[in-house]
Amino acid sequence: MRKTPYLISFLFVSISFSLSFVSFEVPEWVFAQSPKGLPGAESVRWGLYQRCDRTIVYDGDSTDQYYTEYNCRPFPSKKYRDCQREVDNYCILWDTAGYASQLSLVFAAAALVSLLVVSTGFSTRSRRRTAWQGVAALTGLHGALQIITMAIIVCLHSRSAYPLFGEAKLSTSFYLSTISWSLDVFIIAGLLYTAFAAKSGKRWAAGRRGYQPIPG
DSSP, rough: OOOHHHHHHHHHHHHHHHHHHOOOOOOOOOEEEOOTTTTTTEEEEEEEEEEEEEEEEEOOSSSSSOOOEEEESSSSSSTOOOOOOGGGGGGHHHHHHHHHHHHHHHHHHHHHHHHHHHHHSSSSSHHHHHHHHHHHHHHHHHHHHHHHHHHHHHHHTHHHTTTGGGGGOHHHHHHHHHHHHHHHHHHHHHHHHHHHHHTOOOOOHHHHSSSOOOOO
């Protein structure tokens, strides 16, 4: 297989990695806000490891408003009594989502390193013929773990497993994760198509010298 498909894959895996990293770091998986117009209205953002609260302050009887800074704390935390409903395994599931997202970044980083090695002069033609399998596997693991993370958050949100979730909505990090694993599917499909094209002797995939079967 030529280097070009690996270089293109490196670009898309980099984008996928960046999106999943932002979704992991930014506390924007779930968002809730109390009705506007109420004194001391509050908005809350939940991330995989943080909860951030902000108070909306209204200026007297006018409609002018200003926001306090977000105050973030660890989440979920027994210290703040986030884990009162152990019967539902809420905290265990939320922590599992965080661990799955964190582990997915490891596989995406490994895929990037593999693609970097294959795309440079450190690889040989024979290695490039089979390297796509490892890259596809690593990318698939990244995507699968992102899907697991997303599924857990959706499940907890949909059944209102935590106070305020009934009025909350899925937010930015959720959609970034969705785009990330969707890109992974596209990358894997592209690698598979290119690999089979190279095996069948397509010059755009295999290069100037197509794969020739060894006579037996």
